[in-house]
Amino acid sequence: MTNIILLGPPGAGKGTQAGMLVEERNMIQLSTGDMLREAKDSGTEMGKIVADVMARGDLVTDEIVIGLIREKLQGDKAGGFIFDGFPRTLAQADALGELMAEQGETLDHVIELQVNDEVLVERIVGRAAEAVAAGGTARADDNAESLKIRLMAYYKQTSPLIGYYHAKGMLKGVDGLGTMDGVKADIAGVLDA
Ligand code: B4P
Numbered sequence: 001m002t003n004i005i006l007l008g009p010p011g012a013g014k015g016t017q018a019g020m021l022v023e024e025r026n027m028i029q030l031s032t033g034d035m036l037r038e039a040k041d042s043g044t045e046m047g048k049i050v051a052d053v054m055a056r057g058d059l060v061t062d063e064i065v066i067g068l069i070r071e072k073l074q075g076d077k078a079g080g081f082i083f084d085g086f087p088r089t090l091a092q093a094d095a096l097g098e099l100m101a102e103q104g105e106t107l108d109h110v111i112e113l114q115v116n117d118e119v120l121v122e123r124i125v126g127r128a129a130e131a132v133a134a135g136g137t138a139r140a141d142d143n144a145e146s147l148k149i150r151l152m153a154y155y156k157q158t159s160p161l162i163g164y165y166h167a168k169g170m171l172k173g174v175d176g177l178g179t180m181d182g183v184k185a186d187i188a189g190v191l192d193a
Pocket of ligand 1: 013
């Protein structure tokens with residue numbers, strides 16, 4: 001069993017790569033973004049609280065996301081967990097360490113997907129356009145204004161995790177600029193080393 005974190009800015013490919021790992025390695029994807037969107041769409045009290053924060057591009061409170069992850073860690077572990085978009089703050093990283101220890105689990109790798117801002121913007125704008133072209137609606141936060149705030153939140157609140165996990169000897173950088181299959185192969189190289 002392998003437990004990993006996928007770290008990277010919005011549009012780096014975390015959700016995309018996590019989906020492929022689920023298919024190929026029977027791992028469990030824990031995407032806090034997906035969990036929060038689910039809560040929002042089902043109109044729960046928590047969903048109502050987070051909807052505006054997410055649409056704006058800000059981070060939801062640590063308390064809420066840590067609560068979501070705590071609950072999921074009690075469930076099926078299959079081939080291991082992929083933490084996708086969690087942790088996003090140092091407080092979340094500390095909490096994850098504690099929760100994993102409580103479960104008798106360890107974190108094996110923290111994979112940082114490296115992509116420059118220009119490509120991130122292109123991908124997010126592309127995803128929004130694709131959703132509309134397919135007759136649907138774009139994600140509420142996939143617009144230029146929210147993306148600016150999401151990137152600021154990433155550099156200010158999430159990027160310190162790179163040093164945090166580097167100091168623990170767990171960080172592996174992967175170039176996220178290649179094709180989806182190319183990035184997948186590089187991640188496999190880390191996991192199978
Ligand atoms: P997320 O759902 O995590 O959104 P994201 O960072 O944009 O990642 P996503 O997985 O969707 O995109 P991906 O890079 O795979 O978070 C949304 C919001 O939820 C946050 O802003 C925050 O408000 C809240 N939230 C979530 N977790 C939180 C936490 N822990 N604490 C507090 N708040 C939290 O893909 C993007 C696009 O790129 C796709 O269209 C994809 O097809 C394309 N793409 C991917 N890889 C590619 C490649 N190699 N080549 C070309 N295109 C590629």
